[in-house]
Amino acid sequence: MNEHEKIKELIKFLKENNIGLSSEEITGDYVKSFNPSISLRQYQIDALNEVARQFDNDSKRQFLLEMATGTGKTLLCAALILRFLKSNNAQRVLFIVDRIELAKQTMEEFGVILRDYGPVIYKNARKHPAELLGSSVVVATIQSLMVDRRFFVTEIRRESAHEAEAI
Secondary structure, eight states, X not given: OOHXXXXXXXXXXXXXXXXXXXXXXXXXXXXXXXXXXXXOOHHHHHHHHHHHHHHHHSOOOOOOOOOOTTSOHHHHHHHHHHHHHHTTSOSOEEEEESSHHHHHHHHHHHHHHTGGGOOEEHHHHTTSHHHHHTOSEEEXXXXXXXXXXXXXXXXXXXXXXXXXXXX
């Protein structure tokens, strides 16, 4: 079987075996098996269920969840990623943050809840391709993705201290 046929078979398998995000009931104990001291709050459960409903019923694929500092955004994202991976609605996840400190903080939470999916920080793992390929969850800073111009990078021209023009 050539590479193209393998990909077609994989896509067919995934389509046949994925289940809706809404098929699994989410309670406050959803992530407790990973860490007994962690419980989802009701607003996090509501957000998870609303994303699942819109994903399944409305075929929506873009979401913006806005939450205040300290309200459990990283935990919510870990639970959402877990839900996508467990239901076969995603095979790999790229989680982008704006600075390395936030990547490290994210890995603390992901390393517990998503440990079965081998989360890695892209900046470290890119030096070890086997580690990167073996992971279903990659946390990266936008800066690390722009190394060697592998991804589209815009040139910024500063016109004044308060405005910049992207080219």
